[in-house]
Amino acid sequence: SQTxxxxxxxxxxxxxxxxxxxxxxxGTSNPNLYWYRQAAGRGLQxxxxxxxxxxxxxxxxxxxxxxxxxxxxxxxxxxxxxxxDSGFYLCAWSGQGTGRNEQYFGPGTRLTxx
Amino acid sequence: xxxxxxxxGPVTLSEExxxxxxxxxxxxxxxxLFWYVQYPGEGLQLLLKATKADDKGSNKxxxxxxxxxxxxxxxEKGSVQVSDSAVYFCALxxxxxxxxxxxxxxxxxxxxxx
Numbered sequence: 001s002q003t004x005x006x007x008x009x010x011x012x013x014x015x016x017x018x019x020x021x022x023x024x025x026x027g028t029s030n031p032n033l034y035w036y037r038q039a040a041g042r043g044l045q046x047x048x049x050x051x052x053x054x055x056x057x058x059x060x061x062x063x064x065x066x067x068x069x070x071x072x073x074x075x076x077x078x079x080x081x082x083x084x085d086s087g088f089y090l091c092a093w094s095g096q097g098t099g100r101n102e103q104y105f106g107p108g109t110r111l112t113x114x
Numbered sequence: 115x116x117x118x119x120x121x122x123g124p125v126t127l128s129e130e131x132x133x134x135x136x137x138x139x140x141x142x143x144x145x146x147l148f149w150y151v152q153y154p155g156e157g158l159q160l161l162l163k164a165t166k167a168d169d170k171g172s173n174k175x176x177x178x179x180x181x182x183x184x185x186x187x188x189x190e191k192g193s194v195q196v197s198d199s200a201v202y203f204c205a206l207x208x209x210x211x212x213x214x215x216x217x218x219x220x221x222x223x224x225x226x227x228x
Contacts, residue, residue, distance in 0.1 A: 034215050043202070043220045044158075051214060059215070090157050094207075094214070101207065102148055103216060105157035 002027035006091050006106035013113055019064075019078040021109050023091030026072065031093040033074040034103065035066055038088040050074060051096070086113045116141045120204050120219035127194055127226050135189040135222050137178075137204035145206040147171075147180055147187040152201045152221070161189075161202070199226045 013019060025031055031058045046059045048066035056066050063082060067075045074091060078101040090104040121136040139147070146165045148159040162171030167182035176191045188205060201223050207216040 041220075044218045046215060075200060092158075094216075101146070102160045102163055103150075103207075104160065105150075105156075108155075108157045110155075 002060060002093075003087075004028055004091060004093055004104055004106065006089075006107040006109055008109060009107065011112070013081050013111065015083055015113055016080050019076070019081050019085070019111070020061070021076040021091075021111075023074040023076075023106055024072055026092045028072070028093070028095065030071060030096050031033045033068060033092075034092040035074065035076050036092065038090060038108075039086075044090070064101040081113045084114050086111055116145070116206060116208060116217040118204050118206055118217050118219040120202075120222050123201075123221075123223040125222060125224050127224070129196055129226055129228050130193045131226075133189070133191040133198075133224070135193045135202055135204075135224070137187045137189065137219060139185050139187065139204070139206050139217075141185075141206055141208055141217075143208045145208040147178070148205045148207070148216075149176070149178055149187070149189050150203040150205060150218075152203065154200070158203060194226045196222070196226045196228055199224055 005024050024103050034049045036044045050056050050068045053068055065077050089109045092103040094101045094103045117140045119138050148163045149161040151161045152158045162173040164180035164195040170179045178187050178189045201221045203221045204219040205216050
């Protein structure tokens with residue numbers, strides 16, 4: 001069966017510090033991968049998605065970046081965090097194919113920027 | 115572009131009450147439709163899905179029917195439990211033109227009292 005991992009689970013970082021969040025998927029190959037942010041108010045904001053190694057599409061211009069160094073690894077980074085980067089970060093994957101597939105989400109990372 | 119509209123919450127019910135959460139959508143093509151559930155502090159989980167008109171998705175006592183004529187996918191449950199308290203997201207995924215980006219509603223919070 002497929003599983004998706006995210007770490008760390010929680011993170012408290014000062015403004016201006018760097019960030020690295022990691023997501024890995026097991027039990028599938030060549031997945032589509034996604035990073036979302038969920039601020040207070042529950043809505044999901046798509047940040048990045050990837051359909052293959054080294055292929056990253058950005059949905060929201062900001063001080064975050066993403067990379068996909070391996071097929072089932074997706075990393076979210078920042079060089080300098082802002083207060084507004086606080087939130088709940090979710091990684092998700094879906095199967096390749098028609099694009100009409102469901103998504104499977106990780107447990108999330110709670111980031112607090114102080 | 116595509117959009118998903120959900121009823122505003124929170125929805126507050128007593129245990130064993132009937133639940134309806136409305137969801138309507140607009141799409142340029144022929145999407146798959148989903149309901150996801152998010153329990154406090156966790157990632158989203160797929161609750162049910164439907165891939166074509168008149169399909170009924172069901173899981174854990176929840177049901178939703180894909181209504182193409184009214185562009186709706188309302189979530190229902192005959193008798194809610196306290197453990198159903200969560201945020202529910204309606205979503206669509208179309209995949210037209212090579213797009214792999216799903217569209218989510220803003221979420222509806224459900225609170226069930228004993």
